[in-house]
Amino acid sequence: MANIRQLDKRRKSVKNVRKITRTMELIATARFKKAMDRAAAATDYTKRITSIVQDIANSGTDVSHALLTAHDSVDAMDMLVLTANRGLCGGYNGSVVRAATVRRNEIKKEIEAGQTRVSGKRGISALRFAGVPIEKTYTEFDDQPSFAAVAKIADELIERYISGKIDRVDIAYTKFISISKQTVVVETLLPFASLAPAASVGGSAEPAKASGTRDIYEFLPSASGILEEVVPASFRARLFKCFLDAAVSEQIARMIAMKSATENAGDIIKSLSRTYNRARQSKITQEIMEIIGGVEALG
Amino acid sequence: MSTDNKVHCIVVTPEKTELDTTCDSIVVPMFDGELGIQFGRAPMVGRLGFGLMKIKSNSGVAEWFVDGGFVQVTREGVYVLTDRLIKPDQIDRKEAEADLDKAMMMVSNSPESAAFKERTLTQARARVRLAK
Missing domain, CATH: 2.60.15.10 (F0F1 ATP synthase delta/epsilon subunit, N-terminal)
Known part of the structure; x- marks a missing residue:
């Protein structure tokens, strides 16, 4: 028969674990809401940018920019991996790291040069362990990434791309599709594929439709002059969206992981209680039998 | 409106x-x-x-x-x-000056990178000018 005291001790410790995971679930829920609001607030900018790009395209300007044109040969490539600073969020970090390593191995067969940049402590240690050389690490991005910090990275990448140091930039992160669906993707950031930002968290990035009529715009200094600035701005917004997506997905992953951990702890407590009660009952029965046996022996 | x-x-x-x-x-x-x-x-x-x-x-x-x-x-x-x-009084003078120094050091060996340097320089200069 299992030791009753030991069973009770275990049950108590599982109860404590359940309390902790439950709290973590609640915290993740609150953070998720905040991150979600932030991501939704960020759509205004992308909407406006998209509308400006459309106005330029409507004016009949040839849309071309150094960031939009692919280099003739791809000799060097940078890779950006977005993971979380903290664990306990199910397969969130693992799957990003896995996707990134797979892509990296594919590419390293052909291209030697280029940097690997990793955001998030979990990804940094996992990739170090896998023996991937990491040139730049970022740990300052939490559930609310700031645009200023993201823009710095974007500017660095733009500078490297334009100066010809690199010919391509890939990013591995968890894309937010809906609250119930987030998928790990590896996308090519540069050369910049399309100017229209994809649908974003908290609503699609449909251009803000004004009245039915399209106004004819005056461009200062010129449509191409504006385009020159719109492309980098759009790229920065795109990278920022990746970070926001990753932050929202992380909180969702943690929420789900902690929810199932709490449920699991509940199940364990149930089964432990059952064993404990059975053990206690059988001990009582045994003691009664002993007393009866003693009385009978005396009589 | x-x-x-x-x-x-x-x-x-x-x-x-x-x-x-x-x-x-x-x-x-x-x-x-x-x-x-x-x-x-x-x-x-x-x-x-x-x-x-x-x-x-x-x-x-x-x-x-x-x-x-x-x-x-x-x-x-x-x-x-x-x-x-x-707000203009929130500009960090030290940071702005550091950015200006960094912009000065940028290499410009192609039209694109020259334009990028020019832009970064103008930005840094404006911040230094307005910093209290």
Whole structure:
């Protein structure tokens, strides 16, 4: 028969674990809401940018920019991996790291040069362990990434791309599709594929439709002059969206992981209680039998 | 927009909508100087420079530092898209000077990288100029 005291001790410790995971679930829920609001607030900018790009395209300007044109040969490539600073969020970090390593191995067969940049402590240690050389690490991005910090990275990448140091930039992160669906993707950031930002968290990035009529715009200094600035701005917004997506997905992953951990702890407590009660009952029965046996022996 | 000749001004940054007000007129720093916008301005898309944006309303003039971006004038209002919107007294002088030094050191060996350097320089200079 299992030791009753030991069973009770275990049950108590599982109860404590359940309390902790439950709290973590609640915290993740609150953070998720905040991150979600932030991501939704960020759509205004992308909407406006998209509308400006459309106005330029409507004016009949040839849309071309150094960031939009692919280099003739791809000799060097940078890779950006977005993971979380903290664990306990199910397969969130693992799957990003896995996707990134797979892509990296594919590419390293052909291209030697280029940097690997990793955001998030979990990804940094996992990739170090896998023996991937990491040139730049970022740990300052939490559930609310700031645009200023993201823009710095974007500017660095733009500078490297334009100066010809690199010919391509890939990013591995968890894309937010809906609250119930987030998928790990590896996308090519540069050369910049399309100017229209994809649908974003908290609503699609449909251009803000004004009245039915399209106004004819005056461009200062010129449509191409504006385009020159719109492309980098759009790229920065795109990278920022990746970070926001990753932050929202992380909180969702943690929420789900902690929810199932709490449920699991509940199940364990149930089964432990059952064993404990059975053990206690059988001990009582045994003691009664002993007393009866003693009385009978005396009589 | 109402008929009382007011301008609806909306300032958005990549993070959020920073400002949404109605005012009498707006002065935005363009790439080549300042541009004033009043009610009824023809639709326009313009490139912003780095400098002070002034929003005039009954309660006075509010000044903001605009860190590049665009201005879009539509029928509905004036949209200012900028990376950062801060009060001029919030500019960190030390940081601005460090950025200027860094911009000076940038290598420009192609037309694109020269343009990029020029832009970074102008941005840093504007911040140093306005820093208290």
